[in-house]
Amino acid sequence: MIKEITAKSILRRYKKIDSWFISSYSINLYRGCTHNCVYCDGRNEKYQVEGEYGRDIEIKINALELLEKELDPARKRKPFGNGFMVVCGGVSDSYQPFEEKYMMSRRTLELIYKYNHPVHILTKSTLVERDIDLFKKINEQNKAIVSFSFSSVNDEISRLLEPGVPSPSQRLNTIKRFKDAGLTCGMYLMPVVPFITDSSEMIEQSVTKAKETGIDFIIFGGMTLKEGRQKDYFMNFLNKHFPQHTSAYEKIYSGNTTWGAPNPEYVFPAQEVFDTAATRFKVPKRIPSSVFKSLVSTDELVILILEQLDYLSKLKNKNSPYGYAAYSLSRIDKPIESLPIAELQEIKGIGPVTAKIVREIIETGKCGYYENLL
């Protein structure tokens, strides 16, 4: 059932640039998702999506009018920063079937093009191909990244896990078409579903198939199961289709109930398989800085590279000071690029090695250690 609602605002501005999507703003046009993936986090009560998840949808019918007001520099007292806009949401996909009729995502891209911003979109739908002309225009003017999420590249398993979306093979074909059009494309290999899509063979197959399309990066992530509607729905599915795994799930999802993360003992081996496969195929495990460095400020580049270094170090099961260092730097009220090594080291969480890395990024726009790990 589709319900049209009016929203108060549409553009969410982040306090700190997001290193998963390189975005400074997010745009969420819909609430709810008919793709109805069995693991969808959007089912959780904390997101307050009304109605039956997977069937009922709310459309922010005034979204474009609001967005135009929010983007138009003539209506702003302060200049509007030029950052990546990510068009997606944890509780909806921007290219659900009714997008064909409503064209909210297409018209959002037109506004992003008109006001000259870069864009990053994450979807599971091949309907995004309809707008390839606009992505090309945005990319020529600025930058467009088109990313697709997968839990694996196995069509049969995907039919069970993601009943409302085109198969992984169709999504891979769409990636090829976007790559042929000269666009940057990513695979979000997430969530990898424990005991169903997390075997070494399946992870390696996903990396291999993605590499064959010419993918620019793969971002890997596990599955969270929050207590309540999301966990109940998934466990019902598991009992029906994979009852042999029920007790293993009860063990690995027994800990952190707020975020629903699996136990760390489960997480590391799966990450290690991904790390090995991505390294072997030379696929970056984060959005490479070469994609975005000309579109962010020097301070943002420092934060992004430190956060990516944090992820890449943890992927190798190493302790990392970089995440905390990025957080500390994001809170100081001076430009990071104005700080010499001695002053950097006075900031909480920044030791001599991190200070040197920060200066290297400021002075060269690069970081050798980061590029090796990537």
Ligand code: SF4
């Ligand atoms: S496509 Fe994304 S938002 Fe939609 S149901 Fe699947 S996981 Fe949830």
